[in-house]
Amino acid sequence: MVDLAAATFARIAAASLANAQANASQATRSVADLPSFPRVVVAANGPSLDAHLDALRAAPAIICVDGALSRLLLAGVVPDLAVTADPFSRIAHWFGAEPDEHFQRTGETATRVDLAGIPLAIATASHPRTVAQARAAGMDLHWFHAMLDDPATGVLTRSLYELAPLPCVNGGGNVGTAAWVLAHAVLGAKETALVGFDFGYPPDFPMERTQFALHLQDLFGDSWRKAFVRYPNGWYADPVFAWFREVFAAMVKDAPCRVVTLEEMTR
Amino acid sequence: MTDYLRGNYPLDAAITEPATGDCNAFERAALARLGGSICFVAKAPAVWKGDG
Numbered sequence: 001m002v003d004l005a006a007a008t009f010a011r012i013a014a015a016s017l018a019n020a021q022a023n024a025s026q027a028t029r030s031v032a033d034l035p036s037f038p039r040v041v042v043a044a045n046g047p048s049l050d051a052h053l054d055a056l057r058a059a060p061a062i063i064c065v066d067g068a069l070s071r072l073l074l075a076g077v078v079p080d081l082a083v084t085a086d087p088f089s090r091i092a093h094w095f096g097a098e099p100d101e102h103f104q105r106t107g108e109t110a111t112r113v114d115l116a117g118i119p120l121a122i123a124t125a126s127h128p129r130t131v132a133q134a135r136a137a138g139m140d141l142h143w144f145h146a147m148l149d150d151p152a153t154g155v156l157t158r159s160l161y162e163l164a165p166l167p168c169v170n171g172g173g174n175v176g177t178a179a180w181v182l183a184h185a186v187l188g189a190k191e192t193a194l195v196g197f198d199f200g201y202p203p204d205f206p207m208e209r210t211q212f213a214l215h216l217q218d219l220f221g222d223s224w225r226k227a228f229v230r231y232p233n234g235w236y237a238d239p240v241f242a243w244f245r246e247v248f249a250a251m252v253k254d255a256p257c258r259v260v261t262l263e264e265m266t267r
Numbered sequence: 268m269t270d271y272l273r274g275n276y277p278l279d280a281a282i283t284e285p286a287t288g289d290c291n292a293f294e295r296a297a298l299a300r301l302g303g304s305i306c307f308v309a310k311a312p313a314v315w316k317g318d319g
Contacts, residue, residue, distance in 0.1 A: 005309060008302035016306075032316075086304035125305070150311040152319065157308075161317050168315040173303030185314035215300045240301055247307050255313070
């Protein structure tokens with residue numbers, strides 16, 4: 001099996017560092033200056049999010065990932081903070097740019113919504129196109145670094161901090177996990193509830209529309225569907241999402257905050 | 268990697284690159300496209316604020 005932590009580093013570290021260097025001069029406002037959120041719902045962009053939109057209205061506070069922004073706003077739910085961290089230019093779509101071929105294939109196209117005034121925790125690793133689009137949308141940007149290596153033994157995270165003295169967040173592979181880490185490790189959450197954290201797909205979701213379908217087809221040819229992990233409840237995940245799930249479960253185990261259901265938090 | 272191991276001095280012997288099939292190169296390229304969009308650093312703290 002591929003070492004996905006190493007594969008992720010190989011895939012994005014150089015671009016993340018280059019983006020951070022391009023963004024450093026404007027990364028003056030830190031996420032550390034945001035108000036704290038003692039109890040907060042963290043909303044990721046999984047298929048199950050729709051089932052929780054109504055209940056979110058009773059949440060004490062909401063932090064959402066970039067991809068969930070328009071889904072929340074269209075339902076009349078305004079998040080207290082959005083989070084973006086991916087280094088790819090296509091992420092600008094979540095802030096109003098046209099979707100690229102990837103988003104068209106997966107069907108993850110966002111409806112254009114009014115984002116003005118919404119606070120955005122943005123990683124310096126974000127592509128400059130994403131930064132420009134979020135600024136043009138009128139969002140209120142606060143910055144952090146996405147950790148690249150262990151600051152105790154490596155040099156890359158330390159070099160990010162030298163570019164701009166911002167919190168360096170261990171992102172767990174994806175923006176949902178990064179948003180949850182921000183909530184408890186930077187914004188002081190003692191209790192978090194999770195919605196849309198599926199790390200997978202429902203049984204009837206077409207495999208052709210999953211995020212890594214094309215890469216798995218390249219890798220495994222006609223057998224590409226065998227690369228997916230099947231769960232007892234019928235949901236399934238590609239190897240990358242299964243890794244996200246594993247990493248997240250390990251991080252939750254060691255986290256200094258309670259993770260509860262949305263029902264428990266809004267009771 | 269073989270470039271690093273070759274050294275910086277002339278040799279009389281001819282060096283033949285080990286055969287790597289197209290399949291291996293293809294697989295490496297495909298694998299390089301898998302992975303997350305943010306790093307996960309095992310055993311590192313959840314957040315580092317420049318201390319230590």
